[in-house]
Amino acid sequence: MVLRFRKSIRIAPGVRINLNAKNASVRVGPKSLGYTVSTTGKKRLSASILGTGLSYSEVVSSKRRPVPSAPSQLTASQTKPSGKRPLAFVLLAIGAGLVWCSTPYNDTKIAGERLSTARSSEQQNLTPATAEPDPRVSRPASSVQKTLYSTANVRLRTSPSAESQIVLTVPVGSAVLSSRREGSWHHVSYGNYSGWILGNYLAELRPEPEATSSPIAPVVSREQPANDSNTISGRATIIDGDTIDIAGTRVRFNGIDAPESTQLCQNAKNKNYRCGQSAAKALDAWLATSRPVTCKFVEWDHYGRFVGDCYRSDGAAVATWLVSAGHAMDWPLHSGGVYASYQDEARMAKRGIWQGEFQPAWEWRAAQQAAPKPETTSPVRLLSGSCDIKGNISNKGVRIYHLPGQRFYDKTVLSPAKGERMFCSEDEARAAGWRRSKR
Structure with a gap:
């Protein structure tokens, strides 16, 4: 038994070194076509068709062809191939294989870089002027007012x-x-x-119509609600400066707070007046010029009221107008400062509550809850035109109405589902079978 040593080493794509006990050879080329040079000087060219079994192999002679002018008799040293020459062929073949394998890769890489550069240039040319800048690129701040x-x-x-x-x-x-x-x-x-x-x-252009010459122009919202299940619309009954009633649903304006019905403020002459009543009267007159009112639901408050963004039929935002006219304040707790600019305008112009001294409604309510509520012997109703009388039904079924300023007026929360409602006058309440509360 004779053991034979054979080994084939791939040194590059398409280049292999074959080793055995007698000699070494280098094969250059793909599987179907190759050129092999051995250290003995033997050269072989082979070709095959993959998958068919057909192949062709030819030994290429390494002897030099005789030159006509050369002598007919050659010495043994001249006819015998040199041992160094095949080795040089092997090294040359290895170098050629390396160059042959690396050239396509480099060309592809360079072509890819050129294509990437061209595409980047095209994208820069097609990028609109308003596109977002690359945050990785530092740009100096420009100063233009x-x-x-x-x-x-x-x-x-x-x-x-x-x-x-x-x-x-x-x-x-x-x-x-x-x-x-x-x-x-x-x-x-x-x-x-x-x-x-x-x-x-x-x-650069205002996205809504310019304000009119009126000192308190209605603000038209571009996000006026559409008619859907979360929207109610109808004729509004005024409850107070920031609350209305539409078809039996109590609606609280979102993001603002108006003075309470019994709250007192000081005017420019330092005289007390019912700022809550003034806000309710102004709201009633303003809504009457463009009915109906449409409100889009935002949330339910802890009193069970529908809190929403409301608009007149002409698109004017109710909350914005109330703050601009000085009849309500921006309520940062719920608005996020949306109406702060309109409040600043009202304060500078000294409109409504800003003409004198007053206490924010949320602070006034907190103070009233902390101190005992004084009774009023002669309640004062809201100014004419406001439906502010609360018709309440007790647990025994007794129908009682409460006037603003009475002891239980602010604590009374109506439930339209039980039949409770608002009245615009005491005559209307009595005619409906309700009697006045004694306290």
Whole structure:
């Protein structure tokens, strides 16, 4: 038994070194076509058709052809191939194989880089001017003062980052003064506030009609609700400055707080007046000019009231008008500062409650709950035209109505499902079979 040593080593794609006990050889080329050079000087060219079993092999002679001018007799040293020459062929073949395998890769790589560069150039040429800038590229801040308008309820932040703290929410259509830019962020001034707003929510043209010459122009919302299951519409009955009743459903305006019916404020002459009644009367007159009122549901409050964003039939936002006219305040706890700019305008113009001294409604209610409620011997009704009398049905079925200022007026919460309702006058209540509360 004779043991034979054979080994084939792949050194590069298409290049193999074959070793055995007698010699070594290098094969260059793919499987179907190859050229083999051995250390003995033997050269072989082989070709095959894969999958068919057909192949062809030919030994290429390494001897030199005789030159006509050469002598007919050659010495043994001249006819015998040199041992160094086949080895040089082997090294040359290895080098050629390496070059042959590396060239397509480099060409492909270079072509790919050129194609990638061309595509990048095309994308740069096709990128719109308003596209988001690459955050990895540092851009210097530009300083250009320009008046812009918010295209949505957008948040004003402390720094040009979506992760930074929110200062307040700027309502849609509000004018801001842009002083400088960093990338897509604008540093703006808005009333008494300043901060950063993303440029995607700013435009050079106001997204809604210009205000009229009236000192308190109605603000038309671009997001007026559509008629769906979460929307109610109808003629509004005024409960107080921030609450209405539509077809038996009590609706509380979202994000604002108006003075209570019995709350007192001071006017410009330091005289007390019922600011809650004034707000209710003004709201009643304003809604009467464009009926009906449509309200879109936001949530239910702890009194079971429908809290929503309401609009007149002409699209004017009710809450915005109340704050602009000085009859209500922006309630940051629930609004996020949406109405802060309108409140600033009312304060500067000294409209409504801003003409004198007053206490925010939420603080006034807290003070009333902490102190015993004084009784009023002669209740004062809301001004004419407001339906403020509460018709309550007791557990025994007794129908009693309460006037503003009476002891249990503010504590009484009506339930339309039980038949409880509001009345516009005592005559109306008595005619319906209700009697006045004694306290």
